[in-house]
Amino acid sequence: MARALVFVGFMGAGKSSAARDAAARLGTEPLDADEAIERDAGMSIAALFERDGEAAFREREERVVLELLDAAAEGQPVALGGGALGSARVRDALRSHTVALLEVSEETAWRRAQGGNRPLAQDRDRFAALWAERQDAYEDAADAFLVEGGRGAVVRALPALQQLATAGDGVRMAWATSTGGDYPVWFGAWPDAQGDDVLITDDQVAAAVLGERLVEVPRLTFAAGEEQKTLATAEALWRALASRGATRRTRVVAVGGGVVGDIAGFVAASYQRGIGVVHVPTTIVAQVDSAYGGKTGVDLPEGKNYVGAFHQPQAVHVLHDVLATLPEAERAAGYAEVVKTALIAGGPLWERVRSGVPVDEQTVLACARTKLRVVAADERDGGLRQILNLGHTVGHAIETVTGYARYRHGEAVALGLLAALRLSGLDDLREEVGGLLAEAGLPTRMDAEIDAARVAAATRSDKKRVGEDTPFVLVRAPGDVVFGQHVAAPDLLGAVQELSA
Ligand SMILES: NC(=O)c1ccc[n+]([C@@H]2O[C@H](COP(=O)([O-])OP(=O)(O)OC[C@H]3O[C@@H](n4cnc5c(N)ncnc54)[C@H](O)[C@@H]3O)[C@@H](O)[C@H]2O)c1
Incomplete structure (x- = not known):
């Protein structure tokens, strides 16, 4: 069966326009479930709701959506209605497709949907309850998360969305947007080495995490620890890059915690006025927080992070397995950032964290998405x-x-x-x-x-x-x-x- 690119999300998330934009870029036609239902019924969804009630509408919706998914060609963009994932059969069918969740806050969704003829967008309280109720189903189904942002983001994310189709089981992607640049955050996939890569790491990560991994990539290693987050370390790395003949085509692959990410990011931001950087965060601090958002820099004796630059990565690769060797004290230190992020996010993430569950892939993903949302806005x-x-x-x-x-x-x-x-x-x-x-x-x-x-x-x-x-x-x-x-x-x-x- 062909693997379609299916956009899901709440009312007002922009699913139909996402499918249209993606299809236009791919030179194909989008499939739109709501339009297909209206064709099938010969009337508008509002009229259908009015005549048959919601239960009958959902039955028809399930049938039409399953037919649509069946008929979709490889990679063809499909937009589903906000309630389609209420059907277990639809959720099941979606497992064989690439599902992209278009995130939308309840406030934005209401702003867009109110005042129209959408049957479920007439009462604010009911709308808010429905929004909260549906999030789990969207998140469970999603292979990709598109942070609420400008419309062009879907088209920019397309190559990464297409890559997901062959990325292997369990690989997920969040698309980070900011004025400084967009990039994919991969969960469960290492970066592929490129010819001009230089890997920057610290000695502990080199021993505990890297081992034989990425051995084909030339490696610059400095001593682990916050005390090393200095201009002297940055200078040593700039000079090592220069003596290796690194050019503006060189890409830095930063493998490590926040210290490696901040220094390597800063070195990349400034070497020959800026080269690319890819982050592979290996601590909880880095996986939930520091790897995203493009803040890079070093400390001065006068103050932390006093010298630095904004430099968005080309990609971030989050691997849960690499945390296995993280010392207990570092795990605990990372937990403080998890609690901070959960307090900021509230809702299900806070409930999850306050329940005391250990930091797992789901918590890291939710924290990362919280940070991406904040950075996208500012x-x-x-x-x-x-x-x-x-x-x-x-x-x-x-x-x-x-x-x-x-x-x-x-x-x-x-x-x-x-x-x-x-x-x-x-x-x-x-x-x-x-x-x-x-x-x-x-x-x-x-x-x-x-x-x-x-x-x-x-x-x-x-x-x-x-x-x-x-x-x-x-x-x-x-x-x-x-x-x-x-x-x-x-x-x-x-x-x-x-x-x-
Ligand atoms: N740029 C940002 O937005 C941002 C945000 C938050 C924090 N930070 C910065 O991050 C830094 C703290 O980062 P951190 O807590 O990750 O510290 P860290 O990078 O110093 O890592 C902690 C220790 O764990 C080791 N280590 C890392 N991964 C390991 C692994 N998987 N197995 C075994 N050992 C491992 C490291 O070698 C180091 O000794 C601070 O400098 C802070 O300012 C930056």
Whole structure:
């Protein structure tokens, strides 16, 4: 049977236009389930609903969709209606096709659908409930996730969507969009080596993860650890690239945690004014957060990540297996970023994380998609992206005061999250998050000898500072996080002092 390219998603996600745009690019005709149902019934869907009711409509929809999937040619774009995945037979049939989920927030969906004649878009509460109810079915069926974005994204994603058809079982892809460039994030597939690749990694990753993998790619290795995230390391790498004769066609393959990703990304951003980089994140921190969004850089003694550049990768490859060798303490440090992301996302991701399940592929995928959504809306930190800094203002200050040597980044973020939740006035949530962090082996208290006043003062060297004030990211509730919040100095000091109490 032919493998069609099927667009699914909620009402207003743009499935019909996606199938049309993709078909136009491929020089073929799109198939549209809603149009096929209207042809089959000889009337509009609204009239059909009115005459027969929803149950009869769903029966007809199931039959027509199954026929359509059967009839589709290899790679032919097909748009399904928002409710089609309610049928188990349709969900089953979709397993033999490439399914692309067009993500759309409930707010955007409502803006687009309200006021029309869609039978299920007449009442806002019902609409919102339906949106929430259907997400699981979409996500389970999806091979690809297209973050809500400009219409052109579908056409730009087409080669990656086509590649998915032959990528092998279980490989999934999320399409990242930003003004700085779009790229695929592959889950479950290593990058194919290209002739001009140079691999950058650290010595621990080289030993624990790489082994014989990608041996054909020339390798530049530096010593592991945040202390190495310096201009000196970047210079050594620039010079190693130059002495190897690397050109603007060279592609850096960065295999490692956030330190490797940040340095290798920065080296790629600046070598001969910019060459390509592909990330293969090997820590939880990197898989849920740092590999996406194009922030690269190094630390200065004066402040973390003080020198760097925005440089979007050409692709990211997320492999769950590589986490198997991750030391327990690094796993815990990564968990702090998972909790942060879940607080930002709210909804099912927060419910999943608060239930205490270990970080698995599903959690990593959900965290990555959360980050991609935020970056798509604001690549350069002008606004929304600042919410990703939840827990980081105090976290970075703790790292700065302790010379990046006492705590891992994620450990400092764990402490920072607790301070942020206190400043948010959410005592119960602080308690709950403290429990999750402690369970994962993260610190919930700061060493007594660390001077709280110095930590509070160090928040003023945060890059987000505006004048004398460093804006904070605060939580109103899981899923409702606000940036740019003023915090009074005594409150900040109190929240930091509490950490060492
Ligand atoms: N660019 C961004 O958007 C962004 C976001 C968050 C964090 N960061 C940065 O990320 C850095 C922290 O990243 P990290 O926590 O991944 O630290 P890391 O890169 O230092 O990795 C932690 C340790 O684990 C080792 N390691 C990595 N993968 C392994 C594996 N699979 N098996 C065995 N050992 C492995 C590393 O060699 C290292 O010793 C910080 O510098 C932080 O500023 C950047």
